Amino acid sequence: MTISSFVPPHRTLMGPGPSDIYPQVLQALSRPTIGHLDPLFIGMMDELKALLKYAFQTENEFTIAVSAPGSAGMETCFVNLVEPGDKVIVCRNGVFGERMRENVVRCGGEAIVVDDEWGAPVSVSKVEQAIAEHPDAKILAFVHAETSTGALTDAKALGALAKQYNMLSIVDAVTSLGGVPLLVDEWQLDAVYSGSQKCLSCVPGLSPVTLSPAAIEVIKSRQAPIQSWFLDQSLVLGYWSGEGKRSYHHTAPVNSLYALHESLVLLKNEGLENAWQRHKDMHMLLREGLENLGLSFVVEEQSRLPQLNAVYLPEGVDDAAVRSQLLEEYNLEIGAGLGALAGKAWRIGLMGYGARRENVALCLKALETVLK
């Protein structure tokens, strides 16, 4: 067997992530690798922190990128904040809420699950009732943008509820960051994690995380040591801060961080509000076309994510056959249904660089042809 270079085709990525990557981001990725403790690299990391603060709309001093994908950002929040015996209210309206529950249990915590239908947002009143029944709960955990269903939850209302009852919040913003409004400080959210490969249109493998001063306090006053060495944020902090005299924790993914820096510069130049509006506009365009093809949305209009459009398969259509035809004939990837929606829905992503007219037009034309 001879193995030579791997040269992937140019696909248009309109699934649940990774999304189409900005050409400028791929260019940034191929710039020369320098040492991760090089003064120039440290300067770049400081800029990266400032750019992440802008994206998250926060002044939190602790705003970094974990050197691993979104799932590691999720785990970072849980292993640092949950101690054995802690009660955590976990909202579950799709795949990622269930993963949060699993994280709580693995940290030795007790998960109080608030279930909502797949495709529905988290019910704020159900959460309030759960808090009333468990006044000793320490943390409220929920997914802002449920990528498995396309539902957007009211993070502002849940953040306010957590504060009202003196709880911390852990928020999954993997798909929401850069795609829909997310105001970490104004909404009083404590531990928020995201991913590089969704609406930031950067390469996969990095997880932006921000922790509020209240969350940092809780970490500092822990009784039990943090079970994960790699994700122990009190150690990572020494690496991401410390005014020029940084200590070695792990080798930063140097080139991936150039890429994240570039994608955040692009977001800043566009402006967050403009980026949110672009996602909305492209969603409206796609929606019109999908409805003209007779497809209907899984999520009610008021809770729909513009960046993740889940639609039911038409009667008698072979899910896998359609998706492979799109891939082979149009180099177009759309997402399959996940969990309760497997085989029943498609998930069409309009994330970051992918949220543009050419993509909407290609997707509608390809679907129309293939479905005929």
Ligand SMILES: *Cc1c(COP(=O)(O)O)cnc(C)c1O
């Ligand atoms: C994609 C995603 C994750 C996981 O991110 P990975 O980078 O795949 O580990 C977590 N939560 C949500 C809501 C996601 O969409």
